[in-house]
């Protein structure tokens with residue numbers, strides 16, 4: 001298993017590394033004692049990859065994304081984003097972040113929600129409008145600009161929050177279980193759309209999920225994690241083609257990758273907890 005991680009690291013030198021974590025660890029000090037949310041994470045994510053993080057609750061998936069976004073500071077090892085520290089990357093607006101819940105402001109229209117970060121960074125009105133138009137179009141929400149969040153379905157709200165993250169126009173998109181709360185049909189549809197969007201924009205995506213089919217369907221690489229301490233136990237390269245109709249999920253190749261993810265999850269699961 002360790003071999004896979006090392007192989008991925010070795011080839012990263014020739015490729016274009018967006019995220020590079022080396023011996024990364026993070027221990028939270030809590031009233032109940034220290035919690036090792038991340039331990040010895042070695043991972044390189046290259047430009048244009050779609051990397052999913054999967055693992056049981058508490059294995060550090062969200063913490064890893066938050067470290068990239070400079071929302072948590074590691075206590076061991078190093079991490080760089082486009083060759084910068086997380087703080088520099090945040091200041092350079094190197095990424096967009098999509099949260100579990102759409103987190104839209106109910107008193108703002110969809111276009112004003114999507115445009116809020118652009119307003120904050122002080123872009124001209126014309127540039128704001130151009131970016132809002134482009135990203136609303138990318139997530140298929142053209143025509144809903146003047147609506148309020150409560151007038152949209154859950155799936156549409158989540159698409160609006162993806163548009164808001166895309167409006168930054170950063171090359172890196174961090175997505176923390178964005179479709180977890182949606183029903184399966186809507187989720188399938190958004191998975192297809194996200195994959196199309198990723199192909200169109202050539203962004204690097206880090207995607208947290210609890211769903212094996214979702215991880216296998218979307219990813220070029222799947223990072224399997226396990227808890228106590230939170231660590232990477234397997235990194236699986238996808239052999240699926242870039243073009244993926246939904247029915248690819250019934251193909252033997254898809255099922256073989258899903259089985260390997262399941263084995264990885266099972267191996268990292270402690271039944272004593």
Ligand SMILES: Nc1ncnc2c1ncn2[C@@H]1O[C@H](COP(=O)(O)OP(=O)(O)OP(=O)(O)O)[C@@H](O)[C@H]1O
Nearest residue numbers: 028030035037056057058059060061062063064230
């Ligand atoms: N701010 C914090 N203070 C203390 N402990 C924390 C904090 N944030 C996370 N943890 C702990 O760190 C561990 C990893 O949490 P994290 O949220 O990263 O896991 P996760 O894999 O994303 O879980 P989930 O799938 O439930 O979202 C957990 O044990 C969690 O309780």
